[in-house]
Amino acid sequence: MTTQQLLAQSLEQVVERVGDPAPLVYQRLFERSPELLPMFVGDTRGSVRAEMFLRAIDTLTDLAGERHYAAGMIASEWSNHSMNGVSTRQFDSFFEIIVEVCQQALGADWTPEIDAAWRSTLDRVIGVTARVSAAA
Numbered sequence: 001m002t003t004q005q006l007l008a009q010s011l012e013q014v015v016e017r018v019g020d021p022a023p024l025v026y027q028r029l030f031e032r033s034p035e036l037l038p039m040f041v042g043d044t045r046g047s048v049r050a051e052m053f054l055r056a057i058d059t060l061t062d063l064a065g066e067r068h069y070a071a072g073m074i075a076s077e078w079s080n081h082s083m084n085g086v087s088t089r090q091f092d093s094f095f096e097i098i099v100e101v102c103q104q105a106l107g108a109d110w111t112p113e114i115d116a117a118w119r120s121t122l123d124r125v126i127g128v129t130a131r132v133s134a135a136a
């Protein structure tokens with residue numbers, strides 16, 4: 001199975017187990033970094049959070065496979081977020097928390113193969129943000 005297939009399949013399993021994982025991702029993000037919560041006060045309907053989560057998933061999926069647009073997407077969102085006061089570490093942490101939530105949802109079914117697929121994709125994210133932040 002390819003890295004992209006492993007991500008897609010494990011995401012399907014996550015949804016079967018816990019439904020939409022986005023609320024769990026934001027819960028964990030704000031528990032770990034409560035200072036980020038005030039940034040979302042204007043997002044009363046949750047649409048920004050929903051869109052942000054979906055874009056992050058699309059980006060990870062592209063990075064795991066064809067990589068048509070992920071690096072550009074990460075670079076432009078890193079830049080927008082950086083202007084809004086989001087550090088590179090905080091930006092990366094959103095992707096890391098997605099992986100943690102998926103791992104927790106799958107429990108014993110989180111295989112070494114699935115783990116390697118997500119870790120290599122995360123490494124690519126961190127490679128892109130390290131490059132763009134160093135060049136900024």
Ligand code: HEM
Nearest residue numbers: 036039040047048051052055056059077086090091094095
């Ligand atoms: C902890 C890290 C992050 C924080 C604190 C954060 C914060 C925010 C905030 C406050 C907004 C609303 C900005 C506004 O309306 O002016 C936003 C929007 C957005 N973020 Fe993030 N972000 C993070 C990580 C990411 C990541 C990794 C992505 C990856 C693609 C991303 C994608 C987006 C997108 C696409 C929007 C626009 C959504 C919309 O307007 O509907 N964010 N983010």
